[in-house]
Amino acid sequence: xxxxxxxxxxxxxxxxxxxxxxxxxxxxxxGINCARPALDGVWxxxxxxxxxxxxxxxxxxxxxxxxxxxxxxxxxxxxxxxxIPWLAGALSLLSAVAIVWETLPVLLVPAxx
Amino acid sequence: xxxxxxxxxxxxxxNTLPRPDGELEQLQRVWKRPTGWxxxxxxxxxxxxxxxxxxxxxxxxxxxxxxxxxxxxxxVPDNDLIGHELYNQxxxxxxxxxxxxxxxxxxxxxxxxxxxxxLGARDLPFPxxxxxxxxxxxxxxxxxxxxxxxxxxxxxxxxxxxxxSSSAYSPELNADLWLLGIGFxxxxxxxxxxxxxxxxxxxxxxxxxxxxxxxxxxxxLVFSGMVIVAFPAVxxxxxxxxxxxxxxxxxxxxxxxxxxxxxxHLFWFFGHPEVYIIFLPAAGMVSMIIPAMxxxxxxxxxxxxxxxxxxxxxxxGLWVHHMFATGIPQLSLSFASAAxxxxxxxxxxxxxxxIATIAAxxxxxxxxxxMLFILGxxxxxxxxxxxxxxxxxxxFDLQAHDSYFIVAHLHYVLFGGMVFPLFAAFYYWAPxxxxxxxxxxxxxxxxxxxxxxxxxxxxxxHLTGLAGMPRRVYTYADSYGWGPLNMASxxxxxxxxxxxxxxxxxxxxxxxxxxxxxxxxxWDAGTLEWLPSRSYGSRSIPFVTSREPLWNQPGxxxxxxxxxxxxxxxxxxxxxTLVTSPVQARPEYVLELPGPGWSxxxxxxxxxxxxxxxxxxxxxxxxxxxxxxxxxxxxWLWDADANPxxxxxxxxxxxxxPVSCGGSASHSxxxxxxxLMVCASIFGSLLFxxxxxxxxxxxxxxxxxxxxxxxxxxxxxxxxxxxxxxxxWLSRALERERQVAVRLGLPAAMLMIAAAIGLEAHGQWxxxxxxxxxxxxxxxxxxxxxxxxxVTTLCFMAAFTVARSLAGRxxxxxxxxxxxxxxxxxxxxxxxxxxxCAIHGFPRLLE
Ligand code: HEM
Ligand SMILES: [Cu+2]
Numbered sequence: 033x034x035x036x037x038x039x040x041x042x043x044x045x046x047x048x049x050x051x052x053x054x055x056x057x058x059x060x061x062x063g064i065n066c067a068r069p070a071l072d073g074v075w076x077x078x079x080x081x082x083x084x085x086x087x088x089x090x091x092x093x094x095x096x097x098x099x100x101x102x103x104x105x106x107x108x109x110x111x112x113x114x115x116i117p118w119l120a121g122a123l124s125l126l127s128a129v130a131i132v133w134e135t136l137p138v139l140l141v142p143a144x145x
Numbered sequence: 146x147x148x149x150x151x152x153x154x155x156x157x158x159x160n161t162l163p164r165p166d167g168e169l170e171q172l173q174r175v176w177k178r179p180t181g182w183x184x185x186x187x188x189x190x191x192x193x194x195x196x197x198x199x200x201x202x203x204x205x206x207x208x209x210x211x212x213x214x215x216x217x218x219x220x221v222p223d224n225d226l227i228g229h230e231l232y233n234q235x236x237x238x239x240x241x242x243x244x245x246x247x248x249x250x251x252x253x254x255x256x257x258x259x260x261x262x263x264l265g266a267r268d269l270p271f272p273x274x275x276x277x278x279x280x281x282x283x284x285x286x287x288x289x290x291x292x293x294x295x296x297x298x299x300x301x302x303x304x305x306x307x308x309x310s311s312s313a314y315s316p317e318l319n320a321d322l323w324l325l326g327i328g329f330x331x332x333x334x335x336x337x338x339x340x341x342x343x344x345x346x347x348x349x350x351x352x353x354x355x356x357x358x359x360x361x362x363x364x365x366l367v368f369s370g371m372v373i374v375a376f377p378a379v380x381x382x383x384x385x386x387x388x389x390x391x392x393x394x395x396x397x398x399x400x401x402x403x404x405x406x407x408x409x410h411l412f413w414f415f416g417h418p419e420v421y422i423i424f425l426p427a428a429g430m431v432s433m434i435i436p437a438m439x440x441x442x443x444x445x446x447x448x449x450x451x452x453x454x455x456x457x458x459x460x461x462g463l464w465v466h467h468m469f470a471t472g473i474p475q476l477s478l479s480f481a482s483a484a485x486x487x488x489x490x491x492x493x494x495x496x497x498x499x500i501a502t503i504a505a506x507x508x509x510x511x512x513x514x515x516m517l518f519i520l521g522x523x524x525x526x527x528x529x530x531x532x533x534x535x536x537x538x539x540x541f542d543l544q545a546h547d548s549y550f551i552v553a554h555l556h557y558v559l560f561g562g563m564v565f566p567l568f569a570a571f572y573y574w575a576p577x578x579x580x581x582x583x584x585x586x587x588x589x590x591x592x593x594x595x596x597x598x599x600x601x602x603x604x605x606x607h608l609t610g611l612a613g614m615p616r617r618v619y620t621y622a623d624s625y626g627w628g629p630l631n632m633a634s635x636x637x638x639x640x641x642x643x644x645x646x647x648x649x650x651x652x653x654x655x656x657x658x659x660x661x662x663x664x665x666x667x668w669d670a671g672t673l674e675w676l677p678s679r680s681y682g683s684r685s686i687p688f689v690t691s692r693e694p695l696w697n698q699p700g701x702x703x704x705x706x707x708x709x710x711x712x713x714x715x716x717x718x719x720x721x722t723l724v725t726s727p728v729q730a731r732p733e734y735v736l737e738l739p740g741p742g743w744s745x746x747x748x749x750x751x752x753x754x755x756x757x758x759x760x761x762x763x764x765x766x767x768x769x770x771x772x773x774x775x776x777x778x779x780x781w782l783w784d785a786d787a788n789p790x791x792x793x794x795x796x797x798x799x800x801x802x803p804v805s806c807g808g809s810a811s812h813s814x815x816x817x818x819x820x821l822m823v824c825a826s827i828f829g830s831l832l833f834x835x836x837x838x839x840x841x842x843x844x845x846x847x848x849x850x851x852x853x854x855x856x857x858x859x860x861x862x863x864x865x866x867x868x869x870x871x872x873x874w875l876s877r878a879l880e881r882e883r884q885v886a887v888r889l890g891l892p893a894a895m896l897m898i899a900a901a902i903g904l905e906a907h908g909q910w911x912x913x914x915x916x917x918x919x920x921x922x923x924x925x926x927x928x929x930x931x932x933x934x935x936v937t938t939l940c941f942m943a944a945f946t947v948a949r950s951l952a953g954r955x956x957x958x959x960x961x962x963x964x965x966x967x968x969x970x971x972x973x974x975x976x977x978x979x980x981x982c983a984i985h986g987f988p989r990l991l992e
Contacts, residue, residue: 048458066474067840115356130487137479
């Protein structure tokens with residue numbers, strides 16, 4: 033079925049795509065926050081942008097897991113049957129690691145120094 | 146891995162022998178390579194690929210000569226052989242030529258040469274596009290290189306940072322040559338990438354499902370994706386800098402609300418992935434060579450695919466690590482630092498997969514030349530990786546920044562990571578194109594001279610760097626004590642040159658790419674490019690049941706060569722290949738391919754002339770070249786959508802397939818979609834520039850009063866949406882063969898979409914905004930300008946479609962030109978709407 037190709041490909045690449053969106057988002061939030069401190073606020077002792085970044089990371093991880101669990105059984109069969117779900121899962125896992133690594137500095141490093 | 150055992154059972158070859166008389170002769174005739182001066186019209190990717198590699202190699206030599214000149218100058222302290230002006234040009238040209246004219250084209254060329262056969266295709270889907278990309282690159286690159294002979298070579302370093310490259314500090318033409326030259330070579334790279342991506346996804350041999358694709362095909366697919374996302378950023382960067390230099394639009398001038406950092410972001414968003422754009426294909430070649438040299442399939446195929454795809458993505462998160470020293474907030478730097486660590490995981494995976502494969506070798510041939518170069522690559526690349534870890538540590542980077550330590554690191558990575566694998570590939574694949582393999586003996590000389598020379602030359606640079614020698618200095622005082630180390634580096638450089646010379650002698654003596662004969666599968670490798678092949682590729686297209694079909698399907702080479710498999714003929718009397726589905730590689734249709742012709746060459750000459758003459762402000766001549774380019778592209782597309790009233794053809798084994806196909810399953814639709822991704826990436830970069838300037842220059846962001854009132858943009862919005870509706874309606878009219886509607890409707894839509902952009906420009910102008918006012922104004926006009934470029938392109942496309950309708954070449958079953966125009970149209974409308982939102986909505990939102 034030719035129509036299934038975009039879906040297959042997007043599923044396969046969903047992890048890294050979510051990572052990319054997340055990366056751009058947190059980079060932008062922090063950049064704007066430091067350039068325009070007026071937008072800054074403090075919630076529960078922590079600056080608002082930090083909350084936003086942590087929340088975005090959790091959301092990204094959840095989205096990855098959800099997409100993988102929902103679509104993995106609906107992929108076209110190839111020569112070795114598990115290939116596409118495996119690739120999608122492994123890519124998501126690696127992207128998840130990258131997201132976690134990128135989120136950790138938020139708790140360790142001053143935002144705008 | 147266990148995958149092999151689960152592979153389908155090999156079906157018996159579909160065709161019985163003997164094949165009909167005259168079939169082979171016809172195949173040879175339609176695929177005959179043009180000779181004499183018509184050799185210039187060649188479009189077959191196998192032939193173009195060879196020219197392409199030769200040209201890339203030429204640029205490697207030229208840039209190498211520049212490097213030798215630099216090294217000669219630096220050999221002793223207080224040398225006055227070369228003045229600082231020429232030295233600046235030398236390192237700029239060396240870096241630029243190595244990165245843009247050698248490394249990227251060389252790997253793209255390898256792909257163009259190898260992929261058709263590796264995938265089991267007769268040719269990739271757009272041979273004329275490859276020819277065009279090649280000629281544009283060769284002609285443009287050579288002219289660009291010659292600028293050094295007349296003192297016009299750029300001198301701002303290969304990354305051309307403003308303000309050094311702005312008119313204030315580089316008033317001469319040098320920088321313009323870089324900007325236009327490079328911008329246009331990028332376009333050629335993108336054209337090549339589109340060809341490769343569609344080719345890899347759609348022209349694989351039947352049975353070659355995604356998970357049976359050779360690693361090199363995976364790598365080139367990722368390569369194409371990266372080129373499509375990364376290169377537009379630098380195209381936008383160069384365009385903005387050129388606009389600043391030519392028309393005073395202050396994108397990068399801080400006093401006027403521009404920001405030189407904007408250049409660095411755009412440049413490195415391209416520049417870091419560029420390193421992987423060069424390295425991944427080289428790694429892909431290594432993944433092909435090691436299995437052949439060891440007689441085992443690559444261990445961890447899946448993991449390597451994972452690594453390649455992951456690297457393709459993650460490497461985009463690293464651009465900021467080139468800007469550690471620019472005062473970016475610490476947390477933002479940490480994001481890039483974390484991504485740098487993440488990307489080292491996949492690189493490690495690849496290295497372990499190679500080591501494991503070597504360890505599992507069935508027949509180890511470590512001292513055959515290709516393997517020798519790969520071992521050299523391991524050694525050098527790992528060292529380069531280690532210094533890479535060092536400079537990824539921010540405090541160390543602040544120390545080593547812009548010293549010779551960096552020069553050492555970057556050459557260990559680039560030379561070790563790309564040049565050594567490439568030489569391995571030359572030795573490995575030479576028998577695939579040449580009647581004779583290259584010489585083991587001379588090759589050994591080449592290897593050892595290059596390997597030892599490389600280390601003698603570049604290892605000491607770590608030390609000179611730590612001793613404080615900055616990069617890009619043309620001389621240094623004796624008292625610093627850098628003399629002996631530099632002398633060693635220079636001697637090493639000459640040793641490398643001697644090694645390359647040995648390789649060239651080898652080529653001259655043994656390399657014989659004579660037409661229809663090659664040395665064949667001398668390594669006993671398993672992938673399809675080693676099938677017996679001629680101009681037309683292999684005699685028939687096999688059904689593939691594993692990753693190394695030549696190992697697992699006994700007798701395959703013989704059966705293929707006897708014509709027992711698919712498409713053993715030229716069923717339409719012209720060149721053709723098989724198009725298969727992207728995931729499962731099921732045969733879908735037979736694609737007719739064009740034969741030799743002048744249009745790609747002439748179009749490339751026109752394009753090169755247009756850009757280069759424009760640099761020299763020869764507008765009239767440039768215009769003439771532009772017209773030539775457009776006319777030739779028009780000429781070549783005119784025949785593209787052939788008459789469809791042809792019955793399906795027999796490709797063997799009782800399989801009847803349609804010839805060509807329309808709509809979203811066709812290869813032209815796919816190419817268009819990829820082109821639109823390039824466009825989206827261009828627009829995204831420009832939008833980024835607009836928003837970035839808002840972030841950094843609050844003082845020049847306009848008070849709301851200067852925005853035009855909402856009436857005009859709302860009218861523009863209406864017009865844009867109107868054209869989209871009109872096109873959707875025309876599409877249905879064409880379905881019902883109502884040509885008159887198309888002939889009248891398209892011009893009307895053209896008028897409307899032109900009016901929309903005109904109104905927007907008029908509104909800004911009326912409100913008193915001038916492009917030279919500020920970074921903000923420049924960004925607004927750049928967004929409008931980009932839209933104007935798209936609208937102009939649309940007008941050409943629409944005119945082309947109307948002309949086809951008038952010539953009777955458009956119909957319900959022959960509508961590729963209309964469909965492409967429509968896709969591009971809807972995209973342009975969407976981009977226009979987003980642009981309007983940004984220009985009018987964003988500032989109001991902030992109030
Ligand atoms: C034939 C062996 C080579 C030698 C002897 C060599 C030598 C040099 C030298 C002396 C410099 C200038 C350093 C300075 O003054 O700052 C340099 C810079 C550079 N080289 Fe090479 N190089 C070689 C091969 C390569 C290759 C294969 C590549 C890339 C694929 C490459 C990419 C670069 C780049 C990007 C720069 C930086 C230019 C700049 O600062 O703007 N080089 N090289
Ligand atoms: Cu980098």
